Amino acid sequence: MDVRLHACAYSLHTKSYKNNLNSPPFYLFRLQVLGRCRAWVDGAMREIEPGDLLLYRPGDMYKLHVEEYKGVTESGDYYLLCEGKWVDEWWNRMPRKAYQHVHLDDGIVSLWQQLSIEQHRLEGSRTELIQHLLCALCLIFDRASDQSCSKPGSPLRTNWVVGSMKRYIEENALETFRIEDVAKMAGLSVSRAVHLFKEVLGYTMIQYAQEIRLSNALERIRYTDWSLEHISQSCGFGTYSYFHKLFKQKYGVSPKLVRQQPVNAEFWDNLKARGNYEHPVSGVTSDARRYFNSTN
Structure with missing residues (x-):
């Protein structure tokens, strides 16, 4: 090189x-x-x-x-x-x-x-x-x-600010964080930050954080032997009952049922379809998933 x-x-x-x-x-x-x-x-x-x-x-x-x-x-x-x-x-x-x-x-x-x-x-x-x-x-x-801009109020500047909020949520979704913290990081009022995020992306900060938490939880259910309660806590959910409710709403099956199923591409693809994912879950590529599947 x-x-x-x-x-x-x-x-x-x-x-x-x-x-x-x-x-x-x-x-x-x-x-x-x-x-x-x-x-x-x-x-x-x-x-x-x-x-x-x-x-x-x-x-x-x-x-x-x-x-x-x-x-x-x-x-x-x-x-x-x-x-x-x-x-x-x-x-x-x-x-x-x-x-x-x-x-x-x-x-x-x-x-x-x-x-x-x-x-x-x-x-x-x-x-x-x-x-x-x-x-x-x-x-x-x-x-x-791709996200840089120097003119406040321009569409590029707006996208940069929203991109900054997205990154902050991605970095902190598995921890306890507040909307106020996201707004402060972006230099906006809470109301402005909430409105801008929803306006540009079409979903709320809480919804985005939940998507990240659920995708991480799904990955850990499949590829670790952690207890479901521990996975719930490690992914930022307050209680297991709340995690169970959101998970079933998202994927149509309970965390326990996913844990009991053998790992195979068809089952995983079905879960992705239920979750309407357009990208690999939690950064796990298709090659990585094939590798994980091959070890079973």
Whole structure:
């Protein structure tokens, strides 16, 4: 794989700073995670805030200014320099924006952190691992760009906000969470968050969380020996009776009956049809299901 990572690190500025660098001969990626600064984007200096992702091609002008803002001088970012045929091909797959705002979740940050750790290992450095981490990060940029937008009130901005709420629910559905927490994360009032989510997706936050919980419960019933009561608790249902009621409404059979049935593709497909699933349940692909079935 022709991918070369030349630098990857976290940079923190607590004093005024202006770079005097030439245009980088490599691809330069930069993610703001703390404070703010100004950077050269599309022919002008632009305010950069947490969640702002900058992508520069080799030869693009790069200027960075860190200045005092409301009495505080602080700017933290992850950056990397890379090149290679794979990166060239990835860049040319679609039009690339120099600036986009992305959801600053643990996934993109932790992946960048891991890439930095591997790049700085003095012993046992794994070139192949670094290459794959870098490729994964680029592909996450693609996913993030589908939901990025900078204009409040625009359809793209609305989709980005709703996408952020969906991700929050996906990450917390198996735990106890409140609608208020989702709204706070999105920077909206509870009423606005509830209305916007239902308007865009056609179902409520609670319904979406229940879908995630039920699909996880179905998977655990089939592929673990946990008790049904434990599965109910681990999937975020308050009581087993409530879980039993929702499960039977969804799939037309009780959790106990599913546990008693042998695992086979026909039975699984019937359950999916009853649940009206359009995608693999809980991220389990058809190949994985075939593997699980083959062990019985």
